[in-house]
Every structure is written in structure tokens, then in C-alpha cells.
Amino acid sequence: MPPASPSVPARVPSPAPSARHHLPAAPPRHALAFGVGLLLVPFAVALLLTLGGRPFFQGLDDGWAASAKGPADGFVLVLDRLGGPFGLVLPLALIGCLCVYGRWRSGLFVFAAAVVANVLVVLPLKALADRPRPPYPAVLVNDGSYPSGQVFSAITLVIVVAVVVFPPRARRWWWPVGGTYVLAMMASRTWLHAQWLSDTFAGALLGAGVCLVLWRVFAPMLETEARRMAADSLWL
Numbered sequence: 001m002p003p004a005s006p007s008v009p010a011r012v013p014s015p016a017p018s019a020r021h022h023l024p025a026a027p028p029r030h031a032l033a034f035g036v037g038l039l040l041v042p043f044a045v046a047l048l049l050t051l052g053g054r055p056f057f058q059g060l061d062d063g064w065a066a067s068a069k070g071p072a073d074g075f076v077l078v079l080d081r082l083g084g085p086f087g088l089v090l091p092l093a094l095i096g097c098l099c100v101y102g103r104w105r106s107g108l109f110v111f112a113a114a115v116v117a118n119v120l121v122v123l124p125l126k127a128l129a130d131r132p133r134p135p136y137p138a139v140l141v142n143d144g145s146y147p148s149g150q151v152f153s154a155i156t157l158v159i160v161v162a163v164v165v166f167p168p169r170a171r172r173w174w175w176p177v178g179g180t181y182v183l184a185m186m187a188s189r190t191w192l193h194a195q196w197l198s199d200t201f202a203g204a205l206l207g208a209g210v211c212l213v214l215w216r217v218f219a220p221m222l223e224t225e226a227r228r229m230a231a232d233s234l235w236l
Contacts, residue, residue, distance in 0.1 A: 022167040023229060024106050024222040027215040035212030042147050042202040042209075046129040049146060061196040065134050068190045079188040080139050083150025091115060091157055098164065105225040106164040109218040114156045117210045122149045125206070131199070138192040148195050151203030152210075154185040159211040163222075 028034075048055055082090075091114035098107040126144030133145045158178030166174050186200035215222075 022226075024109070024164045024226055025162070025168075025171070026223065026226075027212070027219050031212045032216040035209045035216065038205045038209030038212065042125065042206045045198070045202060046125050046146065049129040049131050055198075057198050061134075061198050064190060064197040065193060068187070069193060075184075076188040076191050077139070079185050080150070080192060080194070083153055083185055083189075087150070087153045087157075088115065091160070094161070094165075103164070103225060103229075105218070105221040109214060109222060110160045110164060112218070113160050113211050113214045114153065117156070117214070118149065118153060121206065121210060122147065122152050122203075131196075134193040134196055137194045139194055141194050145195050146199045146202055147206050148186070148189055148199045148203030150189055150195075151182065151185050151200045152207040154182045155204050155207035156211055158182060159208065159215075163211075163215060 045055075081087075091110055095107040095110050098104070098110065125147055126149070129146040130144060131146035133141055133143075158174075158181060162171050162174050162178065182204060186197075186204065189195040189200050190197050
């Protein structure tokens with residue numbers, strides 16, 4: 001009888017790498033639908049404002065403006081500078097840092113959400129609504145109160161930083177910090193009588209909607225970057 005051949009242990013294939021990684025973050029389910037829904041609200045209100053007359057929410061705006069008036073100094077002026085043209089320095093600096101480390105895909109996402117959308121979405125909507133500012137603003141402002149570009153910039157910065165900078169554990173504390181910053185920006189705009197309360201809510205909805213839509217559009221590129229970050233091959 002021939003000797004039995006020694007048994008060779010079967011080779012277990014190594015598991016395939018996970019398709020989802022921590023950075024950049026993957027968009028939530030139905031991000032596109034939620035984003036479009038958020039965008040429809042400020043656009044619908046802008047169309048309402050073009051009809052002229054007194055909008056149904058003007059009473060709330062007037063009441064809030066009457067109770068929110070104070071000196072134009074300290075923290076509110078810092079927020080006014082951050083929300084203005086100087087506020088573009090922060091997303092541009094983030095884009096530069098991302099590109100230095102080979103994360104140009106995340107840089108494109110930040111550029112589209114925080115810079116390009118401000119020009120292609122906020123400014124045309126201001127021109128469409130053509131809403132006058134509250135009387136006697138405490139800071140220098142241009143024409144077009146609706147929507148708030150400062151609040152739009154604040155919320156887009158908070159969201160893109162959460163997507164491309166923080167892993168899940170750190171992201172849990174970033175959301176309340178970022179939310180506090182956005183609320184402070186909204187309060188400062190009405191405190192300075194630079195914008196109506198409804199303008200600030202419109203800027204917040206517009207910024208969140210733009211980020212959700214672009215997050216879903218850029219999802220394939222961000223997933224590719226996440227895989228390459230995990231494989232330490234960003235420059236390939």
C-alpha cells in the first residue's frame with residue numbers, strides 16, 4: 001500500500017479590504033434627497049420675496065430685530081470679520097493643507113462647497129430676492145439681505161471640516177462645537193442689524209443643502225481617497 005501523502009492545510013484567503021474607511025467620511029443615506037429638500041425652502045422663500053409686499057414672516061423678523069440690538073464691538077465684530085471676505089481664508093488654508101498631503105480630492109470638495117457655491121448659489125439668490133437690510137445696521141453691509149452669506153460660509157466650513165478632517169470619534173464633539181459657532185454667527189448678524197432672522201435661517205438651510213448635495217456628488221472621489229489613505233498611496 002502506498003504511503004499516505006501528508007495533508008497540506010488549505011490556504012485561507014485574506015479578507016478583502018473594507019470599502020469604507022474613516023476619512024473622508026462617507027455621506028449619509030439619502031443625502032441627495034435631503035440636500036435638495038433643504039435647498040428648495042430658501043429658493044421658494046426667495047421667489048416669495050420677489051412678489052413684493054410684506055412676507056408672512058416679517059412680523060417675527062421685526063419682533064426679533066426690536067429685541068436684538070447692542071454695541072458693535074467685541075465678539076460680534078470678530079464674527080462679522082470671519083463671515084466676510086476674510087472668512088474665505090479659512091477654507092482656502094484648509095484646501096492648501098489637504099493638497100500638500102496629497103488629498104486633492106478632498107480639496108476639490110471643500111473648494112466646491114465653501115467657495116464656488118458661495119458665488120454660484122448665494123450671490124444669485126441675493127440678486128433674485130433683493131431684500132432690503134434691516135434699518136440702521138451697525139456694520140458696513142452691501143445690498144441684498146437674503147440669504148445670509150456669513151451664515152452660509154459658517155455652516156459650510158463646519159460641515160466640510162467634519163467630512164475631511166475628523167474621524168468618527170472626534171466628529172462627535174466637533175458637531176456641537178460647530179453648531180455653537182453657526183448659532184453664534186446667526187445671533188451676531190441679527191444683533192448687528194445686518195440681517196433679518198429669516199435671512200440667517202435661509203443661509204443655514206442653503207449651506208447644509210449645498211454640502212449634502214456636493215457630498216453625495218463627490219462621494220466616489222472621496223471613497224477613492226479613503227481607500228488610498230488606508231493603503232498609504234495617496235499620490236498614486
